Amino acid sequence: MHAIEQALGQSIMRVYALKPERVRLYGTTVSGYHAGGKDSLFQYGYSKDDPTLKQVKVMMASLDPFGMPLVSDVVAGNAAEDKLYIPAVARVVKIIDGLGLLFVGDSKMSALAIRAHIHQLNQHSLCPLAQTGDTPEEMGQWVKAVEAGEKTLQAVSLEDEKGQRKLLAEGYAFERTVQTTVPSVASETSPAKEQALEWREQVFVVRAESYRKRLLDGLEKRLQQATNLLLALTPPPGRGKRQIQDENALFQAADSILKTYGVKDFLTYTFERQEKRQTKYIGRGRGNAERPKREIIRVRYQMLTVTRQEETLAAHQKTLGWRAYVSDAPADQLTLEQAVLTYRDEWIIERGFHRLKGVPLSLDPLFVRNDDQVIGITNLLSIAVRMLTLIEFVVRRKLQQNQEKLPGLIENNPKKGLDNPTTERLLKVFDCERSSPSI
Numbered sequence: 429m430h431a432i433e434q435a436l437g438q439s440i441m442r443v444y445a446l447k448p449e450r451v452r453l454y455g456t457t458v459s460g461y462h463a464g465g466k467d468s469l470f471q472y473g474y475s476k477d478d479p480t481l482k483q484v485k486v487m488m489a490s491l492d493p494f495g496m497p498l499v500s501d502v503v504a505g506n507a508a509e510d511k512l513y514i515p516a517v518a519r520v521v522k523i524i525d526g527l528g529l530l531f532v533g534d535s536k537m538s539a540l541a542i543r544a545h546i547h548q549l550n551q552h553s554l555c556p557l558a559q560t561g562d563t564p565e566e567m568g569q570w571v572k573a574v575e576a577g578e579k580t581l582q583a584v585s586l587e588d589e590k591g592q593r594k595l596l597a598e599g600y601a602f603e604r605t606v607q608t609t610v611p612s613v614a615s616e617t618s619p620a621k622e623q624a625l626e627w628r629e630q631v632f633v634v635r636a637e638s639y640r641k642r643l644l645d646g647l648e649k650r651l652q653q654a655t656n657l658l659l660a661l662t663p664p665p666g667r668g669k670r671q672i673q674d675e676n677a678l679f680q681a682a683d684s685i686l687k688t689y690g691v692k693d694f695l696t697y698t699f700e701r702q703e704k705r706q707t708k709y710i711g712r713g714r715g716n717a718e719r720p721k722r723e724i725i726r727v728r729y730q731m732l733t734v735t736r737q738e739e740t741l742a743a744h745q746k747t748l749g750w751r752a753y754v755s756d757a758p759a760d761q762l763t764l765e766q767a768v769l770t771y772r773d774e775w776i777i778e779r780g781f782h783r784l785k786g787v788p789l790s791l792d793p794l795f796v797r798n799d800d801q802v803i804g805i806t807n808l809l810s811i812a813v814r815m816l817t818l819i820e821f822v823v824r825r826k827l828q829q830n831q832e833k834l835p836g837l838i839e840n841n842p843k844k845g846l847d848n849p850t851t852e853r854l855l856k857v858f859d860c861e862r863s864s865p866s867i
Contacts, residue, residue, distance in 0.1 A: 430499075433499050433519070440818065441524065448524050449492070449530060450529070450530045450531075450532055450770065451490070451491060451492070451498065451524070451530070451532070452531075452532045452774070452776060453488075453513055453516055453531055453532065453537060454487075454488060454533065454534065454774070454777045454778070455485055455486065455487045455509045455512060457475045457476070457483040457484065457485050457505060458477075458483060458484050458792045458794055459475065459477055459478050459793050459794070460482065460795070460802075461793065462794070463482075469484045469502065469503070469504050469803075470483065470484060470504075470505060470802075471505040471506035473505040473507075475505075477792065481793070483505035484503070484504065484505050484802055485507050485512075486501070486503075486806060487500070487501045487516055488516075488777065488781070489516045489517075489519070490777045492770075492776060493776065494776070494817050495779055495780045495817050496814055496818055497813050498523055498524075499519040499520060499523070500806065500807060500810040501516060502802060502803045502806045502807070510536045510539050510542065513533065513537050513539075514541075514542060514545050517545065517549070527551065528552060530553070530554055530755075530757060531551060531552065532553075532555065532770060532771060535556045535558040535559075536558065537553065537555040538558050541608075543629075543754070543756070544608050545610070546756075547627050552755060552756050552757040552761075552762075553755060554754075554757065555753065555771075556771070563752070566752075567752055570633045571633070571750050574633075579600045579633075581598040581599060581600055582599060582600060582764055582765070584596045584598065584599070584769070595637055596638075596769075596772070597634050598637075599632055599634035599635060599764055601631065601632050601763075602631055604631060605627075605628055606627055606756075609622045609623065609624055609625065610622070610623060610625045611623075627756050628756070629754050629756045630755050630758075630759060631752055631753070631754055632752065632753040632754070632764050633752050634751055634764075634768055635751075636749055636768075637749070640749025641749075643748040643749055644749075647744075650689040650691055651736065653689055654686060654689040654691045654734075655734045658682055658695070658734045659731055659734060661682065661731055662699070662730045662731040665728065673726075673729070674729075675729065678699060678731075682697060693740055693744070694736060694737050694741045694744065695735070695736060695737070696734075696737060697731060697734045697735070698732045698735075699729055699731050699732055700732055701729055703725055703726070704726040706724045707722070707724075753767055753768075753771060755767060783813050784809055784813050787852075788816075788852060791809050817851075819854065820849070820851040820854075823854065824847070824848055824849070827847045833845025833846055837853050
């Protein structure tokens with residue numbers, strides 16, 4: 429399949445005179461009702477679709493700006509995604525001749541070894557930094573530089589359908605030197621050795637408005653849920669109402685809630701120990717003054733208040749929505765605005781995944797049994813995605829060149845013309861014409 433993809437990609441580049449500048453690398457998962465096994469592709473793993481099903485993982489590299497797949501790899505569902513980038517990049521550079529390609533990926537591509545490999549090939553990368561290692565501490569310093577007035581934010585906006593500018597993000601950029609070691613290329617006379625590699629990269633510290641709002645809404649939701657659960661730990665006494673009678677049990681239950689919802693630093697609570705004393709006669713029979721008695725003490729704990737730590741919470745809210753992106757592309761080739769808008773176009777490859785897994789190709793869920801069948805049908809349908817994206821790109825390019833619009837594509841409004849039709853809409857017209865009765 430690798431040879432087929434390479435030949436197909438090179439032919440498409442040549443025939444349609446494509447001038448690639450950006451390649452987007454992303455992975456997705458495809459689930460199936462399979463038993464799996466130790467050596468099977470179907471394994472449990474992180475999934476946004478259905479984590480209760482076993483899955484396979486698909487790594488795909490697609491060509492911007494129209495999302496045509498270049499290479500695809502099918503691996504086990506529990507495979508580490510960061511191990512898939514370097515092989516995918518190696519296959520892409522065999523298809524596309526030239527230097528200076530910009531490979532765009534998510535935070536899993538930010539591993540230093542991957543960025544170093546791409547730089548070593550004289551290509552460029554753009555990805556958000558994963559919040560691992562020293563990055564969280566560095567991120568805090570970069571955000572504090574804004575709060576201290578040491579950095580001036582540059583606005584990134586986009587014009588909407590009404591012609592009004594809409595703020596997308598704010599941020600600033602700076603450069604730093606990166607150093608690491610990489611294996612040298614082995615030859616017949618000398619084995620591979622570690623060699624030092626150094627380069628300059630841009631760091632884009634960005635606060636995206638939509639991302640910030642989403643995080644704020646999520647934090648507020650978690651705070652409210654945690655508050656409700658803390659208060660529900662100690663229901664009023666009654667039939668079927670289980671009471672907490674041990675202080676340590678209350679601490680453990682409350683701590684578990686705060687950790688689960690990630691709000692331990694933002695909520696505090698108060699409680700009280702309540703005692704109910706009852707005197708009873710020992711033994712059976714009617715009570716009298718001479719019968720021995722015993723005192724029964726029933727203890728329960730009552731949650732009184734749950735309070736937000738407003739100062740700590742406000743300080744944390746100021747840090748939300750910030751992300752750091754890194755790229756070894758020089759500043760005259762990739763500005764802050766270009767970096768934000770480029771990464772924001774991740775929907776391009778996600779649309780290809782939607783076509784592959786949903787309508788119209790319906791790969792997910794998989795209904796084939798053997799691993800070779802899984803690989804085969806995935807690769808076959810990835811070729812179909814190529815055709816869908818290529819037809820769409822060629823038609824739109826021709827319409828824009830001629831400044832024309834194509835009518836007859838909207839069922840309820842056939843006179844309205846489109847200059848950006850989808851392949852699915854075009855094929856639907858041909859399907860209707862074929863199925864309509866002849867006169």
